[in-house]
Amino acid sequence: xxxxxxxxxxxxxxxxxxxxxxxxxxxxxxxxxxxxxxxxxxxxxxxxxxxxxxxxxxxxxxxxxxxxxxxxxxxxxxxxxxxxxxxxxxxxxxxxxxxxxxxxxxxxxxxxxxxxxxxxxxxxxxxxxxxxxxxxxxxxxxxxxxxxxxxxxxxxxxxxxxxxxxxxxxxxxxxxxxxxxxxxxxxxxxxxxxxxxxxx
Amino acid sequence: xxxxxxxxxxxxxxxxxxxxxxxxxxxxxxxxxxxxxxxxxxxxxxxxxxxxxxxxxxxxxxxxxxxxxxxxxxxxxxxxxxxxxxxxxxxxxxxxxxxxxxxxxxxxxxxxxxxxxxxxxxxxxxxxxxxxxxxxxxxxxxxxxxxxxxxxxxxxxxxxxxxxxxxxxxxxxxxxxxxxxxxxxxxxxxxxxxxxxxxxxxxxxxxxxxxxxxxxxxxxxxxxxxxxxxxxxxxxxxxxxxxxxxxxxxxxxxxxxxxxxxxxxxxxxxxxxxxxxxxxxxxxxxxxxxxxxxxxxxxxxxxxxxxxxxxxxxxxxxxxxxxxxxxxxxxxxxxxxxxxxxxxxxxxxxxxxxxxxxxxxxxxxxxxxxxxxxxxxxxxxxxxxxxxxxxxxxxxxxxxxxxxxxxxxxxxxxxxxxxxxxxxxxxxxxxxxxxxxxxxxxxxxxxxxxxxxxxxxxxxxxxxxxx
Ligand code: SF4
Numbered sequence: 001x002x003x004x005x006x007x008x009x010x011x012x013x014x015x016x017x018x019x020x021x022x023x024x025x026x027x028x029x030x031x032x033x034x035x036x037x038x039x040x041x042x043x044x045x046x047x048x049x050x051x052x053x054x055x056x057x058x059x060x061x062x063x064x065x066x067x068x069x070x071x072x073x074x075x076x077x078x079x080x081x082x083x084x085x086x087x088x089x090x091x092x093x094x095x096x097x098x099x100x101x102x103x104x105x106x107x108x109x110x111x112x113x114x115x116x117x118x119x120x121x122x123x124x125x126x127x128x129x130x131x132x133x134x135x136x137x138x139x140x141x142x143x144x145x146x147x148x149x150x151x152x153x154x155x156x157x158x159x160x161x162x163x164x165x166x167x168x169x170x171x172x173x174x175x176x177x178x179x180x181x182x183x184x185x186x187x188x189x190x191x192x193x194x195x196x197x198x199x200x
Numbered sequence: 201x202x203x204x205x206x207x208x209x210x211x212x213x214x215x216x217x218x219x220x221x222x223x224x225x226x227x228x229x230x231x232x233x234x235x236x237x238x239x240x241x242x243x244x245x246x247x248x249x250x251x252x253x254x255x256x257x258x259x260x261x262x263x264x265x266x267x268x269x270x271x272x273x274x275x276x277x278x279x280x281x282x283x284x285x286x287x288x289x290x291x292x293x294x295x296x297x298x299x300x301x302x303x304x305x306x307x308x309x310x311x312x313x314x315x316x317x318x319x320x321x322x323x324x325x326x327x328x329x330x331x332x333x334x335x336x337x338x339x340x341x342x343x344x345x346x347x348x349x350x351x352x353x354x355x356x357x358x359x360x361x362x363x364x365x366x367x368x369x370x371x372x373x374x375x376x377x378x379x380x381x382x383x384x385x386x387x388x389x390x391x392x393x394x395x396x397x398x399x400x401x402x403x404x405x406x407x408x409x410x411x412x413x414x415x416x417x418x419x420x421x422x423x424x425x426x427x428x429x430x431x432x433x434x435x436x437x438x439x440x441x442x443x444x445x446x447x448x449x450x451x452x453x454x455x456x457x458x459x460x461x462x463x464x465x466x467x468x469x470x471x472x473x474x475x476x477x478x479x480x481x482x483x484x485x486x487x488x489x490x491x492x493x494x495x496x497x498x499x500x501x502x503x504x505x506x507x508x509x510x511x512x513x514x515x516x517x518x519x520x521x522x523x524x525x526x527x528x529x530x531x532x533x534x535x536x537x538x539x540x541x542x543x544x545x546x547x548x549x550x551x552x553x554x555x556x557x558x559x560x561x562x563x564x565x566x567x568x569x570x571x572x573x574x575x576x577x578x579x580x581x582x583x584x585x586x587x588x589x590x591x592x593x594x595x596x597x598x599x600x601x602x603x604x605x606x607x608x609x610x611x612x613x614x615x616x617x618x619x620x621x622x623x624x625x626x627x628x629x630x631x632x633x634x635x636x637x638x639x640x641x642x643x644x645x646x647x648x649x650x651x652x653x654x655x656x657x658x659x660x661x662x663x664x665x666x667x
């Protein structure tokens with residue numbers, strides 16, 4: 001996976017609370033291999049009516065070029081399904097801006113190059129008002145941890161490890177395998193002291 | 201030595217290394233995988249890596265398990281393919297598997313404890329958010345995503361940043377027919393669906409101590425619905441009695457040394473939590489959800505919020521939720537007619553749950569159709585020995601095999617669009633039980649009450665008549 005340091009794209013508002021991962025991708029699509037692409041499943045039941053027709057005034061249908069999503073609190077709550085992140089990424093999103101995120105969703109996002117960008121609720125409300133039903137150009141810089149949208153500039157916090165992973169497109173497996181010696185030593189010590197912790 | 205919490209003890213015991221920014225690499229004692237883990241196995245295959253610790257990895261068929269037949273030639277769609285993929289991956293990597301026709305098959309969070317795979321003092325991961333269930337044993341158990349599952353498969357370790365700690369103390373005593381499910385929905389409605397986000401929860405207090413292991417599992421299971429990635433309860437005599445003699449639990453000398461260690465786990469007197477929450481258990485009534493988030497819950501005696509009483513942002517969300525649910529603001533929640541009921545899931549599919557539901561259903565007829573899917577085949581057999589299956593069937597409900605079933609509908613057990621289901625599950629999200637499905641979460645006893653009256657009903661009078 002390629003890393004990124006700065007991204008400029010179109011931000012779109014989806015001003016809802018608690019957009020859970022069951023909405024981001026309904027369970028019935030989750031058996032699909034990733035190689036087939038997940039973008040078409042994103043928010044499927046919100047974007048399409050029962051016959052599968054695209055709902056014209058749904059923000060993502062109006063702005064399929066958007067790459068930054070702005071939503072209300074508790075985004076990505078619920079199921080641990082990483083497919084929710086695949087759907088966002090395959091649709092073209094690089095970042096989601098919200099006041100709070102489901103914990104597992106946020107880790108999954110970072111593992112797939114998607115930034116969960118957390119801002120104060122009132123700042124998110126200002127951005128939502130600014131966007132209205134339209135798109136606006138926004139720039140996110142991971143080095144400086146800043147978001148520029150319209151004439152405004154907002155700083156944000158991001159754990160250092162997450163920043164590094166997003167910027168370098170790092171994969172944890174490679175990083176961890178470099179620590180193999182420490183892992184083996186830990187395992188041996190644990191086995192000696194807590195032998196019962198291995199299944200009988 | 202400074203006083204430490206249960207969480208701190210478990211955490212420090214599993215840290216392999218810690219980086220300057222606080223990211224820690226933790227050892228994983230148990231890794232549980234299911235059909236949904238196919239993405240992670242594909243990642244592993246893509247790199248040509250083996251599973252690091254096959255002995256610590258257990259595979260379970262649950263999400264796609266058909267519940268009305270066990271003959272895969274009778275079912276279509278994704279079901280056979282997803283189950284066969286898991287079986288193939290388990291065979292390739294030499295993993296123990298609880299397959300579809302295994303007499304021990306069931307939902308991963310039910311059979312982990314049932315088999316003694318879940319123990320106090322362990323770290324337990326699974327690519328499923330309700331892994332928090334296993335915290336009921338005093339284990340550090342949390343759900344992870346597919347990339348993390350691949351990481352655990354490849355290394356038997358997981359990167360985590362230490363969460364803050366929160367203690368939820370439930371004081372007093374629960375009233376009749378009030379259960380762990382009601383306690384959970386109560387605190388989530390107070391703190392919000394993201395109220396415990398970033399925290400590891402420890403549940404404490406007399407109400408928690410008095411809960412059976414089944415009840416404790418229900419409570420910890422729902423931690424994630426309040427935003428907490430993990431919830432835990434200090435192990436005690438009830439825990440040890442439950443674990444002892446289970447197939448994968450320690451035996452002989454191992455048991456003695458485990459017991460010695462487990463006794464040291466409870467939070468020390470004076471240990472400090474980042475946040476303390478106290479709930480009066482005596483005031484909790486049987487609780488139901490009215491909206492599309494678990495935080496949108498109220499006592500069965502309560503009234504659906506009137507929009508003008510809510511702050512503007514809440515009112516907008518509530519209007520949407522009520523519209524989806526087909527409910528009127530400002531009306532009592534009791535009396536809302538339901539179309540069907542479901543009893544099962546990793547939240548409330550255990551033997552005690554079935555007993556509570558059967559106590560209400562016995563000798564009564566369900567007014568609406570419903571499905572009862574036990575959490576495991578072992579639970580199923582035990583229920584049959586106790587005659588509970590007859591109670592369900594005589595009431596007119598369908599008694600089927602174990603699996604996730606109508607909790608998520610991946611196996612085809614779906615709620616039709618616009619239909620209202622009283623459900624003992626954990627998520628009332630839009631479309632969770634099927635596109636357009638309207639889910640009300642509640643305890644199994646409350647589901648049984650909804651079945652026999654055909655509407656959302658306070659279960660207490662129905663039980664009082666019996667005592
Ligand atoms: S029963 Fe429901 S919540 Fe539990 S593991 Fe299965 S799908 Fe997930």
